[in-house]
Amino acid sequence: MFQGKMKALTFSYDDGVTQDKRLIKILNKYGLKGTFNINSGLFGSAGAGEGNGVTFPHVRFRAPEIAKVYAGHEVAVHTLTHPWLNRVEDADIIREVEQDRKALSALVGYNVDGMAYPMGTGAMNDHVAQVIRENTGVLYARTTTSTHNFDPPQDLLCLHPTCRHGEKDKMLELAAQFLSMEPETPKIFYIWGHSYEFDRDDDWEWFEAFCALISGREDIFYGTNREIITAL
Numbered sequence: 001m002f003q004g005k006m007k008a009l010t011f012s013y014d015d016g017v018t019q020d021k022r023l024i025k026i027l028n029k030y031g032l033k034g035t036f037n038i039n040s041g042l043f044g045s046a047g048a049g050e051g052n053g054v055t056f057p058h059v060r061f062r063a064p065e066i067a068k069v070y071a072g073h074e075v076a077v078h079t080l081t082h083p084w085l086n087r088v089e090d091a092d093i094i095r096e097v098e099q100d101r102k103a104l105s106a107l108v109g110y111n112v113d114g115m116a117y118p119m120g121t122g123a124m125n126d127h128v129a130q131v132i133r134e135n136t137g138v139l140y141a142r143t144t145t146s147t148h149n150f151d152p153p154q155d156l157l158c159l160h161p162t163c164r165h166g167e168k169d170k171m172l173e174l175a176a177q178f179l180s181m182e183p184e185t186p187k188i189f190y191i192w193g194h195s196y197e198f199d200r201d202d203d204w205e206w207f208e209a210f211c212a213l214i215s216g217r218e219d220i221f222y223g224t225n226r227e228i229i230t231a232l
Contacts (some may be wrong), residue, residue: 001231006109006183007150008228009220009230010138012037012142012161012192014078018059019195021069026160026208030215034073034223038066040103041080049142049196050187056199066107074224076114077101077138084123090131095118098136114226115129116192120144138231144193152232159229165193168206175214182219188228189214 002008011027011034012213013020020036027034045063048055057107079085079096081102088096097115105112115132117124121143132138140156146163150171153159163170171191178189215222223231 001036001186002223002228002229004117005219005221007178007181007183007220008231009178009214009222010225011035011189012076012116012190012227013227014118014192014194015039015058015061015082015196016043016066016078017194017196018057018061018113019199023195023198024205026204026211028072029208032211032215032222033224033227034156034226035076035116036070036073037076037114038100038104038162039078039080039082039118040100040107044083049200051200052202054200054202056196057210058196061212064106066104067109070108071166073109073145074114074226075104075112076116076225077104077112077141078116079118082118084119085117085128086123086125090135093128093131093133097132097138098198101137111137113137114229115141116158117141117143124158128160129155133157140225142190142225144192148174150174150183152186152188153229156229159190161190161192162188163202165191166197166201168203170176171210174200175210178220179214179217186232225232
């Protein structure tokens with residue numbers, strides 16, 4: 001139960017890019033919370049991406065900006081340099097995860113213990129999850145495999161989200177289900193993505209309308225990933 005409520009909504013966004021500022025402004029406007037998964041070894045890197053005929057910036061925040069930008073939300077691990085963890089040695093898995101975790105903890109002033117796998121589900125497996133479980137301070141780690149349901153995770157080191165924000169029709173269908181349900185056991189609506197995708201897909205207005213739709217409900221707890229996971 002989440003502070004006396006059976007339903008919880010949370011967001012998770014990767015890479016620590018500058019579009020997160022606009023995203024956080026929207027989340028704050030509607031009383032929503034998210035978790036932002038950051039690569040501390042790539043602070044300040046700048047580039048661009050292309051998709052749907054659009055070129056968009058892919059610029060990561062610098063270390064001194066992190067605490068202020070993400071205040072009121074959760075900062076979590078995304079590894080130092082965003083490798084395929086299933087292609088490196090165990091010692092490198094531990095180094096990538098634990099050094100990132102410690103660097104981020106020092107910046108935000110609290111113990112960072114959440115994570116999203118870089119490269120998603122295709123870059124992790126049971127062995128990677130077990131190495132992280134046994135050798136780091138990570139409490140939970142999110143994959144990129146959509147469940148399209150609201151069931152709590154069975155394994156916190158293999159935490160599957162409900163859906164990606166790009167699945168717009170599915171998100172609206174799931175939102176209607178979530179808003180109308182009156183569950184007797186805890187349910188979680190978990191949405192993930194990258195904020196630069198809103199530039200690529202011209203989806204900022206659509207996303208804000210979704211936030212307006214899903215927010216302000218007395219029977220829903222709006223929290224960070226950690227707030228929700230630790231309440232289970």
